[in-house]
Amino acid sequence: MRRILIMAALCMAAATTAAAQTQDWSAALAAKLESKASKTVDVNLDQSMLKFASSFLDQKDPDQAEAKRIVANMQGIYVHNFEFDKEGQYTEEDLAMLRAPLKEPVWSRIVNVKSKEEGQNVEVYFKKEGNKFIGLVVIATDEKSLTFVNIMGPIDPEDLAKLGGEFGIPDVEIGTDTKDKSKNKDKSKDKTTDKDDKDKSKDKTKDKDDDSKGDEL
Amino acid sequence: MSRRGIEILLVIALAMPCLASDREFKSVVSAIETEYNTKHMRIPMLKLATFGLHVAGTPAPSDMKLAVFEHLDLPPDASTGEIERKINSAMGGGWHPLVRVKARDEGQFTLIYANTDEKKMKMMVIVLQPDNATVVQVTLKESDVKKWIKDPKILGDNDRDNEKDKD
Numbered sequence: 001m002r003r004i005l006i007m008a009a010l011c012m013a014a015a016t017t018a019a020a021q022t023q024d025w026s027a028a029l030a031a032k033l034e035s036k037a038s039k040t041v042d043v044n045l046d047q048s049m050l051k052f053a054s055s056f057l058d059q060k061d062p063d064q065a066e067a068k069r070i071v072a073n074m075q076g077i078y079v080h081n082f083e084f085d086k087e088g089q090y091t092e093e094d095l096a097m098l099r100a101p102l103k104e105p106v107w108s109r110i111v112n113v114k115s116k117e118e119g120q121n122v123e124v125y126f127k128k129e130g131n132k133f134i135g136l137v138v139i140a141t142d143e144k145s146l147t148f149v150n151i152m153g154p155i156d157p158e159d160l161a162k163l164g165g166e167f168g169i170p171d172v173e174i175g176t177d178t179k180d181k182s183k184n185k186d187k188s189k190d191k192t193t194d195k196d197d198k199d200k201s202k203d204k205t206k207d208k209d210d211d212s213k214g215d216e217l
Numbered sequence: 218m219s220r221r222g223i224e225i226l227l228v229i230a231l232a233m234p235c236l237a238s239d240r241e242f243k244s245v246v247s248a249i250e251t252e253y254n255t256k257h258m259r260i261p262m263l264k265l266a267t268f269g270l271h272v273a274g275t276p277a278p279s280d281m282k283l284a285v286f287e288h289l290d291l292p293p294d295a296s297t298g299e300i301e302r303k304i305n306s307a308m309g310g311g312w313h314p315l316v317r318v319k320a321r322d323e324g325q326f327t328l329i330y331a332n333t334d335e336k337k338m339k340m341m342v343i344v345l346q347p348d349n350a351t352v353v354q355v356t357l358k359e360s361d362v363k364k365w366i367k368d369p370k371i372l373g374d375n376d377r378d379n380e381k382d383k384d
Contacts, residue, residue, distance in 0.1 A: 034319065042317040049313055052333040085322075 029097050030080065033146065036089045037082040045077040047153075066159075074153035087143045098139055098148060099123075107137070119143040126155075239282075242354045244307035245343060246284045249350055252300045253291070257284040257352075280339075280356040291347045293324030304328060304343060312341070 034040045045053065054071045057064040071077075084090065102109070102125045111124035120142045127135030133156065138149040246257055260283050297319065305314070308330055316329040324347040332339040341354045 037319075038321050040317070040319040044314055044316075046313060048333065049315065049331060052338065 029094060033082045033090060033094065036084060038085045039081075039083040041079070041081040043077075043079040047075045050074055050077065070155065070159045074151065074155070076150075076152040078150040078152075080148045082146045084144045084146075089144075090141070090146050094146075095139070095141070102137060241307060241309050241312060242282050242284075242341065242352065245304055245341065245352055248300065248303040248307050249284075249286060249343075249345075249352065252303060253286070253289050253350070255286050255289060257286050260285065280354075282352075282354040284352040286350040287348070289346075289348055289350060291324070291345075293347050294321070295324070295347070297326045297345065300345065301326075301328070308341075315340075 030040075030042075050071050054068045057068040059065050059068065082090070101107075105128070107125045107127050109123060109125050111122065113120075113122045115121070121140070123139045125137040125139075126133045127137075132154055134152075134154055136149075136151040136155050138147070138151075140147040140149075250256055308314075312330045312332045314328065315331045316327070318325070318327040320326075326345040328343045330341045330343075332341075338357045339354065340357060341352065344351045
């Protein structure tokens with residue numbers, strides 16, 4: 001009986017920690033951003049919802065089959081989107097608050113694309129545990145919007161682009177759009193991309209990062 | 218215990234999931250009534266209408282509960298903090314907050330909760346607007362869920378519908 005109680009207590013503690021992790025950096029800032037935003041959208045898909053949702057994905061459809069494979073081990077997908085009426089409604093300080101928990105060595109910023117012309121910035125962070133990636137955060141901003149995506153669970157960097165457009169995740173294309181390279185060549189002058197990762201992930205995402213210089217985000 | 222007693226207990230046990238899912242719907246309706254000092258409108262023959270849709274072969278939820286509140290006369294910038302807290306506490310275990318949309322300019326606040334079991338999904342959509350509010354609970358079929366998976370925001374964001382209307 002005692003053993004069962006200890007197990008139950010451990011499960012509850014783990015569940016509480018997991019719940020706290022999903023909210024710790026977003027909730028603190030959410031109220032502040034929401035008070036300024038003209039529109040706020042939150043999408044929360046926890047593990048049970050993902051499991052249920054993925055059961056409806058069509059195995060015959062290649063895209064859906066791929067999404068099903070990717071979400072199989074995920075613990076949650078949380079999307080927070082804020083839209084503003086005018087520019088300057090969120091500050092660098094707000095972004096710094098979002099980035100604050102995403103520190104080395106646990107987190108690595110793998111992609112950081114800035115487009116001066118379009119005013120769009122995308123930062124992608126991966127959480128590492130040994131050689132595995134066990135979490136991902138995307139911070140996408142433009143002049144009038146801010147989107148924060150938190151994906152919990154094991155994920156391959158290459159799978160990020162494949163999940164775009166599914167489960168409410170913005171369609172972030174990182175080096176996968178080769179349709180109109182010439183059109184994007186000029187734009188690439190205004191974009192800067194940096195690669196912060198120092199290990200295996202660097203090799204894995206190198207090609208994507210290089211390509212992304214000329215791609216739409 | 219008599220056979221009749223066992224039968225009654227069995228019926229109650231089988232009805233418990235239905236009663237439980239009703240309880241949350243009623244609690245949310247009650248929370249809105251208390252918060253805004255209003256009463257919901259009765260929609261006559263809603264079940265018959267839903268049944269009619271099924272007979273006609275039109276895609277429709279397998280079960281639907283609806284409560285409509287009119288003439289709320291709330292200021293567009295009315296705080297939603299208190300009602301959100303009450304709604305959250307009204308939702309029992311098994312219901313997950315799925316989508317939350319707050320559109321300041323329209324004064325619209327939408328909450329979507331989901332409750333899943335093996336092959337069905339129950340969803341409760343709560344929409345608060347300055348002049349009216351709606352609470353809908355539907356049990357969705359597989360095909361409806363597939364559409365929703367493609368774009369979860371579709372249920373909480375009616376901008377797309379408005380754009381279509383303009384066209």
